[in-house]
Amino acid sequence: MKGKKFLGLRRDWKPEEADSWTREDWLAIIISPLAYALLMIGLALLLFLRMDGLIIFLMGVGATILLHLVIDPKLRALSSEYEKKQREYLRRLELLVRWREDE
């Protein structure tokens, strides 16, 4: 595969490539629930001023940042091309069916 990489993961995507399910998606699927669990448990323990709470919470923040780095470039590419097509489709549809007060 071509393109810029971060820790072996792709950072630049063409829209048609972003349509496929790739290892970046699977990595996001694994990191995402882990980030939730770490944030929730870490914060609860942190509120009792526990050091393990602080460490777990910071790990949760780190997992959230990593998730963003992994999946955001792909989501951006996926959205840009698809939304262009959808906007045009919806524009025509809405022009056809929209109710106007002055009619």
Add this chain to the structure above:
Amino acid sequence: MIHFSPLDWIWLAIYLILMTGCGFIFYRLGKRSEADFFLAGRGLPWWIPGMSVYATHTATDTPMWVSGVIYKYGLRGLWYTFFSAWCAVAAFVSARIFRRSLAYSQAEWQSLRYGGLGGELLRGWMSGWGSFLNMFILGWVSMAMGKLCHYLFGWDNWVGLIIPSLIVAIYVLSAGYWGVVMADFQQGIIAFFIIVFASLWGVRVAGGPEAIVARLNALGELWRLNPFHFSGFFRGDFPLAWFLTMLFIAILGGFGMGTSIDWYAEVQRIQSSKTVRDAAYSIWWGTALTLTRNAIWAAAIIAFFVLYPNITEASQYEMAWYRIAFEHIPAGMLGFLFAGIIAIHFSTISTHLNLGAVYLTRDIYHHYINPEASERKLVMAGRVATALLLIGSFIYGLMMEEITRWLIFALWIMGAGMWLPNILQVIWWRFNSWGYLSAWIANLGFSWLVVWILPAFGVIPELPDYLQFWALMVLTALVYIPVTLLTPPENKLHLAKYYAMTRPIGWWGPIKKEAQRLGLIREEAKP
């Protein structure tokens, strides 16, 4: 009972003006079209529907439910709230697939995924069920408000059940989803601030974090701060088998559509987002906020425990967060706290009023009764549907007495036997409408049997909830797997169009080839 000072009434009045004002401000946007009345024109940045996800899933009964599990299980109880982690996967899988379909509702999506008579039957069934379910949720959430108002002011339950919902109806009827989502945005911020403030105040009242830990130690209850304090693999009140089942349901559930009852409300947030990326982030961040809110609540409820450690009645300790908030908040802030509670309530009521109206308008009136209806008629139908749901919810609410029992049963009906079919319909091309329809019918029957009827007659013992899940999953599969394989697959052209539109994950190889053969998608270049 509590007593409001003039300042408290001022807080409340300001808040009510702010909320009903949304109806007037967004009235012109909401009435433009069906897409505006139900999806805010599909143009929202992620942080607006994201805050709406958070606000909607913070209902009046949520603090009661979280109080119940945290008071009983300590921080282990947080895992009961972790079911919402299905959004962790759904944000990047099913939200992406659903957003690309352009369906208004889950019922409409069914007719895109399945064709012919089966697809239509499913759309009809899902829209009827969706309307009923939203009326049902409105009823139980309103009843929780009725009970809270009775506790706070001594009013009869029906007063809290009806009056707040009538106020919500002003902006939902006027501005539709525009009113809902914009009010939700304000409500989410107000509710989060209030929850943080009241919870930290509660921790302070109990002597602060260190004093709470010392008191737990003295009581021999320090295990309450250990979220992984299991009672055995199968034994005790918090078995590891339950925990593993919960993780399995929550995380894998994100591959499906409808594996959680909350999916149906998220659908509207997903589809109202302006891009696939906004849709993904809206439910991810909305749920992240929900889970961190639960952690903040948990601290306050443990503070309540050290103040009142000997409560055994669930109906009393379920009020833990409300009690520590209302009984100890500083003078002049009571009205602000109550405004926060009203915010929590309004956001849930408004969401389900508008969501229920989507099914009645888009899937029943527009699709079956008047397909040629003008946008003006559709917006009017949306308003009539909203009013019908409101009246229906009052009737349901007055019929319900015990919140938790209904809530758990409804969640099981939606979650257990239908969990796997809801995933299969997303990831496996061969799963057809007859399989899905038979799963619904079998699940309704088996849920009643396994949860209530058979244990009541002593035929089977009363099973713990996680074993009910596995039993319902296996029993339902014994019906829908044979039905799927013994009936023909969906029409390949229909599936190829669906594939080209949504690009689903999983086993879609033959359909992908068909879509390429038809020229609907390009063939991938060989490396």
